[in-house]
């Protein structure tokens with residue numbers, strides 16, 4: 001495994017496992033699993049679960065299974081299975097030969113159901129779905145027994161066999177566990193175990209028209225695979241009695257322990273796959289891998305390094321209390337990684353032409369530039385300098401306010417790695433009044449960016465030489481949602497919080513010539529602007545497209561400082 005996350009911090013699940021090992025429970029084995037339903041792409045919340053399950057196994061010389069919980073054929077697709085495998089691998093984890101599908105257990109699960117029926121622990125119920133709901137009662141009122149609850153075993157077996165044979169339409173009957181309609185836990189009020197669904201499954205085709213429910217398939221899949229610690233999110237806490245009940249009734253090879261932890265919630269982010277699918281289907285984003293999506297595929301395309309995501313997951317820890325993690329912390333982890341590894345380059349996103357009037361027409365100098373001041377081993381490169389340059393449009397103001405220290409008429413600034421320049425004339429478009437060019441002079445004595453007479457300037461600008469640039473499109477992203485806690489009100493329509501300005505496309509950017517042919521996925525710091533990644537989808541045609549991975553501003557550092565005061 002390639003994990004290089006921070007030193008493991010103690011958490012309650014690590015403690016449980018350590019104690020189990022000490023007591024030689026499960027003969028000292030640790031087997032965990034990550035059990036996604038292939039009904040969408042994985043998101044950053046899944047990353048927390050993946051890191052947790054794979055890391056716990058690896059720390060204890062155990063194994064972690066990848067198991068697809070594919071029990072709902074109407075929502076599941078092969079595309080999702082493939083994307084999930086790719087995402088887990090990309091995050092740096094390896095399930096070896098432990099790849100499983102709940103659908104591989106359909107026959108075994110069916111046999112177990114027969115066992116329950118024979119023991120009088122399950123019955124075929126012919127109430128309609130609406131009636132079943134009505135009979136279930138509420139949190140404050142007990143449920144009522146179904147009139148089919150006392151069906152004789154032989155009749156249940158016959159009906160169940162015929163359900164499998166396809167004799168009945170969808171919804172005609174279900175198989176229910178016979179537990180307790182008066183239980184204070186509604187999950188124990190004779191939960192449905194099987195439903196008829198005349199739907200093709202992406203793996204079993206039309207072999208089945210009877211599909212197990214998640215709450216039935218999950219504990220049994222865990223037991224069949226010899227899982228020791230079945231780790232899931234807190235909303236399954238109330239399902240644990242059912243998990244245990246099912247395993248207690250059946251001759252299963254083992255009884256895994258279900259342990260719940262608090263799911264990851266991130267500010268400005270929705271995580272339910274249903275909602276993410278809506279964003280895709282409504283064309284609010286370009287797809288599941290749109291760089292604004294909180295999916296692993298989106299984050300990969302945006303340039304988030306897998307190590308940064310793993311580090312983030314380790315940092316947020318594992319607890320039992322629901323909270324909302326600040327998106328700034330994730331961005332901090334990304335920045336921290338890229339600061340060390342991404343080479344710095346100069347890129348002008350909104351070019352403004354600058355002519356150095358006292359620089360010779362045909363001269364080109366190669367100037368030394370540092371690739372990463374954080375890492376001298378990354379060395380230096382040369383960037384060409386000539387008479388006509390581009391600087392960032394935002395770096396000039398004709399009538400600068402007090403705290404604007406960058407270029408202005410009559411003012412001198414430093415060009416990074418180059419010279420001091422001074423603006424001597426502003427050229428405007430006669431019709432629109434827009435500034436189209438600056439005429440400047442340079443001081444040849446300041447080569448490298450320092451004046452021998454010790455005079456100082458207040459700003460250092462990035463630039464590129466006009467005749468030596470590499471053109472590119474750059475996509476700037478802002479938060480996809482405008483509300484800090486979009487899931488606060490569960491009934492609110494989150495689509496109302498979609499940020500209409502989450503994408504800004506800049507088509508005429510000019511980069512250092514060295515970036516021509518940059519490999520898809522490669523990451524750079526554009527000096528003063530942020531970290532950027534070559535888009536691996538849209539750059540293919542030869543034209544470079546960059547995604548802004550993250551800005552340089554670090555709100556997280558500020559938040560932490562404020563917290564220390």
Ligand code: ATP
Pocket residue numbers: 034035036037038044045046048049231232233262263264265271272273274
């Ligand atoms: P969603 O509700 O986002 O659609 P899900 O829980 O239905 O997700 P599954 O495919 O069933 O998605 O999840 C696979 C595993 O990932 C489960 O063990 C689940 O508990 C875990 N998981 C899902 N969301 C989160 C989250 N936000 N934080 C931590 N773990 C999560």
Ligand code: MG
Pocket residue numbers: 037
């Ligand atoms: Mg689920």
